[in-house]
Amino acid sequence: MNFCPICSGNKQENYLLKDGFVFLQCLDCKFIFADASGINLSEYYNNANYLHDKVGKGYVDYEADKAPMAKIYAGLLNRIKSFCSGKRLLDLGTASGYFLDVANRNGYAAEGIEINSSAVKEGQERGRKIKHADILKSGYLDESFDVITAFDFFEHLPKDRLRDYFSAIRMMLA
Ligand SMILES: [Zn+2]
Numbered sequence: 001m002n003f004c005p006i007c008s009g010n011k012q013e014n015y016l017l018k019d020g021f022v023f024l025q026c027l028d029c030k031f032i033f034a035d036a037s038g039i040n041l042s043e044y045y046n047n048a049n050y051l052h053d054k055v056g057k058g059y060v061d062y063e064a065d066k067a068p069m070a071k072i073y074a075g076l077l078n079r080i081k082s083f084c085s086g087k088r089l090l091d092l093g094t095a096s097g098y099f100l101d102v103a104n105r106n107g108y109a110a111e112g113i114e115i116n117s118s119a120v121k122e123g124q125e126r127g128r129k130i131k132h133a134d135i136l137k138s139g140y141l142d143e144s145f146d147v148i149t150a151f152d153f154f155e156h157l158p159k160d161r162l163r164d165y166f167s168a169i170r171m172m173l174a
Helices: 041-045 062-083 098-105 117-125 159-172
Strands: 012-018 021-026 032-034 088-092 109-114 130-132 147-150
Touching: 062 098, 062 147, 088 098, 098 109, 109 117, 117 130
Parallel strands: 088 109, 088 147, 109 130
Antiparallel strands: 012 021, 021 032
16 A cells, blocks of 8 residues: 555555556645655666666756756755854765765865766766765764755655655764
């Protein structure tokens, strides 16, 4: 049985079938979500074409796609600074780490973590500090970071492991 990630309702109907995924619509709150049960998400996200995709399953050109976000990211970092002065920053699901450059330019010591190995390699080639690992097996010591960011991230995690991910993230945060 599937539970709606928004309202936890357990009544859904099939909404759409696309690329082998069944999309369900919650009958209570109308939220539409992919049924990812039985799909190995790290396998799904760990494909070499994710940042240079030609068939509509990833980014066409990740760096170009993210460039217009630089100003928005800088604004967000300014807001974060008003809450926390620490400069050790970890970006979750950082892809090739475009955001890390923006954070570093704004005074942070930024690094990222990413499960897609080709994205990690591409970011490392651009001089960015990125660890290739799942957050649950990251090996970071407790309280390693002052700031942890996550853009377009949580909705990609397996629903039944969300609590584990939040615990791991909380431990890493000073
Ligand atoms: Zn719902």
